[in-house]
Amino acid sequence: MDQKDQPDHPARVQISPDGVMTGRTGRYTKHLGDMDGVYRDAEAYRAALAGRGPDELVYQVDSQDYGAHEGALTIGTSTLLPGRYGQEFAVTRGHLHRIANRAELYHCLSGHGVMLLETLDGQTEAVELTPGVAVNVPGDWIHRSVNVGDQPFVTLFTYATDAGQDYELIARAGGMKTLIVDDGAGGWKAVPNPDHRGYTESR
Amino acid sequence: MDQKDQPDHPARVQISPDGVMTGRTGRYTKHLGDMDGVYRDAEAYRAALAGRGPDELVYQVDSQDYGAHEGALTIGTSTLLPGRYGQEFAVTRGHLHRIANRAELYHCLSGHGVMLLETLDGQTEAVELTPGVAVNVPGDWIHRSVNVGDQPFVTLFTYATDAGQDYELIARAGGMKTLIVDDGAGGWKAVPNPDHRGYTESR
Numbered sequence: 001m002d003q004k005d006q007p008d009h010p011a012r013v014q015i016s017p018d019g020v021m022t023g024r025t026g027r028y029t030k031h032l033g034d035m036d037g038v039y040r041d042a043e044a045y046r047a048a049l050a051g052r053g054p055d056e057l058v059y060q061v062d063s064q065d066y067g068a069h070e071g072a073l074t075i076g077t078s079t080l081l082p083g084r085y086g087q088e089f090a091v092t093r094g095h096l097h098r099i100a101n102r103a104e105l106y107h108c109l110s111g112h113g114v115m116l117l118e119t120l121d122g123q124t125e126a127v128e129l130t131p132g133v134a135v136n137v138p139g140d141w142i143h144r145s146v147n148v149g150d151q152p153f154v155t156l157f158t159y160a161t162d163a164g165q166d167y168e169l170i171a172r173a174g175g176m177k178t179l180i181v182d183d184g185a186g187g188w189k190a191v192p193n194p195d196h197r198g199y200t201e202s203r
Numbered sequence: 204m205d206q207k208d209q210p211d212h213p214a215r216v217q218i219s220p221d222g223v224m225t226g227r228t229g230r231y232t233k234h235l236g237d238m239d240g241v242y243r244d245a246e247a248y249r250a251a252l253a254g255r256g257p258d259e260l261v262y263q264v265d266s267q268d269y270g271a272h273e274g275a276l277t278i279g280t281s282t283l284l285p286g287r288y289g290q291e292f293a294v295t296r297g298h299l300h301r302i303a304n305r306a307e308l309y310h311c312l313s314g315h316g317v318m319l320l321e322t323l324d325g326q327t328e329a330v331e332l333t334p335g336v337a338v339n340v341p342g343d344w345i346h347r348s349v350n351v352g353d354q355p356f357v358t359l360f361t362y363a364t365d366a367g368q369d370y371e372l373i374a375r376a377g378g379m380k381t382l383i384v385d386d387g388a389g390g391w392k393a394v395p396n397p398d399h400r401g402y403t404e405s406r
Binding site for chain 2: 066071075101104117123125127132133137156158160163
């Protein structure tokens with residue numbers, strides 16, 4: 001971890017409820033073709049891929065940081081487009097922080113979503129987010145955004161820049177323990193994922 | 204710093220644009236009588252005190268945290284009511300984090316304010332905040348909120364819970380180096396504070 005000789009210069013950013021951050025230092029995008037293996041219903045995913053093509057945007061993350069020195073924060077927005085793959089709602093890949101005790105704030109700016117949270121030892125929580133609702137994701141919780149609405153689901157996030165992300169943990173476990181699916185009545189429900197094999201730490 | 208045996212249970216909070224946080228674990232309030240010595244124009248402050256009384260609310264901070272263990276974040280809202288003391292706009296006391304390298308996000312939810320930032324060696328920055336604008340306050344910057352509007356100035360904040368706050372540094376220096384004052388044309392400007400003696404670290 002770097003130590004700074006000189007304080008960083010304060011950055012002002014403008015955050016639109018549609019997720020675009022003016023003054024960002026980074027952006028990454030995920031497209032439909034990047035989501036292979038993420039959804040349980042492989043046939044539904046392949047059908048979506050055939051119909052919409054691999055280059056369709058599925059989510060976008062804007063961020064601003066000063067580098068990963070001690071005490072620094074990354075701020076940003078996550079914009080997850082709506083979608084359905086079989087019964088499952090659209091999700092982000094999800095991650096545990098590489099420094100697992102690092103917490104993360106998610107504050108919903110627009111849309112309707114769920115923050116799905118799981119611990120390595122099998123606790124699971126689904127926190128519903130609508131504009132103005134936030135979740136302080138504690139350290140040691142794997143977390144993923146789920147869009148259960150029909151509009152983009154946008155959150156403002158903040159985490160310690162040194163936290164890092166482990167994106168492989170979920171794939172190695174056969175997916176998260178819980179799936180967020182259509183409840184058949186216009187809403188969502190959390191159901192067990194029969195393919196989940198339990199989490200194994202990378203370290 | 205505590206280490207956790209068990210992950211904390213994720214907390215969902217609801218944040219109103221007026222600054223009230225449902226699901227908070229803490230709240231503190233500052234009243235007019237607590238602000239003695241903060242404003243340069245002591246006569247204007249005494250007149251306000253005589254007219255409005257020491258118990259009038261001037262700002263309120265709601266917060267949620269899980270305790271100050273490594274990696275934990277505190278999230279919250281700061282609601283600073285409008286006011287004028289001579290030419291100076293209403294301010295919070297301001298602080299440097301006790302662990303000075305800890306950054307802090309401030310995201311404006313409502314009102315019109317300025318985040319006034321200074322380093323120990325005399326750099327100064329004034330970042331204007333309106334709804335949707337945020338500042339990622341880097342480590343090693345003293346910072347204070349200033350309400351330059353006529354409505355409550357509300358920000359969402361996030362910082363590492365272990366950061367702590369040094370509130371005495373500014374008083375010891377004769378106030379911050381910069382004052383945010385009425386520009387005589389309906390706006391604000393930053394002017395030097397003739398009483399500022401330079402910052403001296405507490406450690």
